[in-house]
Amino acid sequence: MSIQPVLLWSDALIWLLVLGVVAFGWASSRTPPLRAAWRRVGRNRPGMAAATVLLVFVLIGLLDSLHYRPPLANRTPDQPAAYSIEVLSALDALAAPLRTRMEKTYSAPLATRAYAKESIEVRDAGGAVHAVRDFPRLAFGGAHLGEDEAQRDADVLGRVLAAEVVALALILVVSGVGAVLLARRQAIPWPQAVRRLWRGDTDIAWNAVLFSLGALALTAAPLLALCVDYHVFGTDKVGQDVFYQVLKSVRTALVIGLVTTLVTLPIAVALGILAGYWRGWVDDLIQYLYTTLSSIPGVLLIAAAVLMMQVVIDTHPQWFATAAERADLRLLALCLILGMTSWTGLCRLLRGETLKLRELEYIQAAQAFGVADLRILARHILPNLMHLVIIALVMDFSGLVLSEAVLSYVGIGVDPTTISFGTMINNARMELAREPMVWWSLAAAFSFMFALVLAANVLADAVRDAFDPRAAVA
């Protein structure tokens, strides 16, 4: 009974990106200017705290990018193994209780009963059946309490307290291990190492990392402790746990934020450098292209492209073995479309910088040696643009995550079956208009997306400060 691994297109790209990041990290560690810049990022406290938060999001996303199809129970042992048409991920496996325990419909966070009254048939003492309108008991939320629903508050409080104690202990252990490692590396007694760690007197701002790890542990521990027996963020219209949806949305956001840059980067870098270096008609053509592209309203262009793509996908159902594959392709297509429309800003920036660089004397010195143009581009211009590219990449990330939410809200975003911050917010539109209002989907999606984008923005600031030569001077 083995599983069948499934490699979705987006998975392949994500792992390719991970590989690329590792390769880039290796390359930067061998290039002193880049290494120095990354060291500056490492010393930046808010930057490192944000990076820690972001790393946790990335881990969730990566877990959610290992897909497989679970086997179906065979009726007879000699049959070839059959697999479910449902594609699951490692995260789904870990969060199986969250995924499988579906309620009937809406329920509030930590509730034991549903959010709306229903007619329930109650058998009274006499054995007669009455129809009573009441809030029905949830199938899973607080089921372990049995009849003793009044115990809920005490139970929740107890779990939160226990979880916080565990979290605190964990932080202390991690900090202690860190201090011991530091002490061993710098050959100092460990109380001094603790003091250095606390004051941030280290090469990398480890105190910020530990601080944000601590904050994360204190937040995550109670959520994890409660989510096994309650719906911490409630359930949505079809009774699915909102906490599970939020976790699943992280991957979608990361795919949109990262894979899109894979599309924009080559276009922006190639066209920007060509326009700036060769000028003349090449420059006119490229400028004309991006001026035209950026004067069409972005949403309009994206809507048209998405609708066309949807038609293609709908008319070719035979291309896809599972619904997940179809949704995945649609996600990728959205990345492609977003990428095609958002390269203009970076391209313009790189063109301007190349125009400046090509007049620099070291480029002219290379020209005086008769060095071939392509070699000048690769050796002299591209490396000196890298700081701009890195800054733009990190800054664009948060913008793309937000634009996914907007597009899905408008209805031209990801596939409706794909869980994303955008689809959650889109659903919340109807829920907020309900009476009584259902607020938890929106609140959960909002706070997670906020944390992700804020972390990305803070890290982007740190990266910009470290890489921007002008900022370094000031």
Next chain:
Amino acid sequence: MNAPMKNDDLLLRVRDLRMGFAAGRGGQVLTAVDGVSFDLRAGETLALLGESGCGKSATALSLLRLLPPAGRVLGGEVDFAGSDLLRLSEAEMRSVRGGGMAMIFQEPATSLNPVLTVGRQIGEVLERHRGLSGTAVAARALELLQAVGLSDAERRLGEYPFQLSGGMKQRVMIAMALAGEPRLLIADEPTTALDVTIQAQILDLLRGLQDERRMGMLLITHDLGVVARMAQRVGVMYAGEIVEEAPREIFFTAPRHPYTHKLFAALPDVAARGRALETIPGQVPPLSAMPAGCRFADRCPHVEVRCRERSPGWTDLGGGHRVRCHRFAEIAPAHRGDPGVAVMPPAMPTPSLLTVDALKVHFPIRRGLLRQTVGHVKAVDGVSLELGRGRTLALVGESGCGKTTAGKAILRLIEPTGGSVHLDGRELTGLPRAALRPLRRQMQMVFQDPFASLNPRLTVGDILAEGMQALAIGDAGPERAAAIARLLGQVGLPVDAAGRYPHEFSGGQRQRIAIARVLAVQPDLIVCDEPTSALDVSVQAQILNLLKSLQESLGLAFLFITHNFAVVDYLAHDVAVMYLGRIVERGRVDEVLRAPRHPYTQALLSAVPSPGLDDRPVIRLAGETPSPAKPPSGCHFHPRCPRASELCRTSYPDERSFSVSHRVNCHHA
């Protein structure tokens, strides 16, 4: 110090001023100015002289308390008009800045706000410090602009900085500084960014204004020539300390500090021709590692044990001359060599390596939607040159005269519009790029700015190997590594420099790397585009020595583009003077520099401030260089020429020969 002075004359009294820069997170402060003391009387000019990084600008900014964010005043007293500036509140300080003392900055282009009119910017000062308002502001601003000699002052009031030339902007800056009627003017390298003829105008203006208003002036400069022309007293700064202070006459005749001696000896001029210039070995110590004893000890030829142990105190030599040196008494006062006419070896008839004939570079001016060409900037307009093997031809002119463009057009870094260039008998113009590549081996270029001419992302070894790679010289691997080691030795850099990055080197060392990069392909001709103008005097001397010794050992020909006549005098065999895209005079160096024929050459030479006491008359040129997009009719120089006649306005003068080599384009020569 002991000169008799009336107390009410004393304008500024600085005692033991110390300032530093905060470094790192540990609250550590690196001292940049350490115990500077001086007095300044009304109507007097004190020049603070020193090389870059010695703390002279930091001193000036501390006086005004205009320090950058990391700067800290660490102690001392600054008595100005009866109050200690370092203890004033920020609000009180505001009325001192501009009102009590005003500052003129080095770069006029960035010191004016580009979105405000000139009148508005001067008016701001008038409103703040003179309490004027309404029409009185405009009237006073007009007076000020007229006082600084700005032509057409009424119209200039309503103009924006971009409509003014560099010299005009500096005049506006001076008018702004004067608007608050300050008693002390701090001028931080006020003419460094300007051409010599404009520099002469601005220096005259500052001097006139100072005499008229009895202002004190603190002049900060690295140029001994400017000091000679302007200062009454001179303070020499080194590594954050004043090491010698003397009245002008004593400073130029009998300086006592070894550093001052070295500064004079490093200046290139004709007296030094034919021998190596003196250089100061080593570098200014970094702020983080100041020696405990004399700060100059490591570079001083007269160093003793006690120099390293304790810092020398002041010794008063009388007549306002004091010096900080343990051994000044044992060191003979340097007497400046008599700048007599050096004997020039007669010009050897050498086979011509480079022949340039009627070279033209015109840049089209495009306007409008369809980018039609509406005119041409004639950057280079018919330049003819000849350069023999192993000789140096200096191409001299003010900024914007097209000398750099001409140099680049010869190397085909800019496509020439017309004319021909022959290198070793082969025509270069019109050659396709592929055919040009083998010829690139023979001609190379050294650029002006050593900070922009090396790719910061490549190691020095990679930079040196680039030319060899591109032109397929030698095999990659050990052979090339050996070649790189040899090149580094040739330019006086350690072999381990190959593995390091350009940012680890100082300006002078970077220029050595740039020279080594060029030598890697063993060229016959090197175009040097102001290779020393971004360097300090002592470093300039090192680079000039290097170039000279390379020429002697390798037989290189240099086309030396410069505006510095002292360098020309020291290094060049032949000179060509350019004005507005054309050569107006050319000949052997003694012909052009000793007996100039063209009025422009005469004016240029007289405008160069000489670092000595000889007060030659300066030929003052009116106005500024016209735009090469609209050159004047007839002789280009006639609007500024003191000898212009009707003929000059109508026809461009033909070339006239005065000797085999000396040729001049002037009707009146």
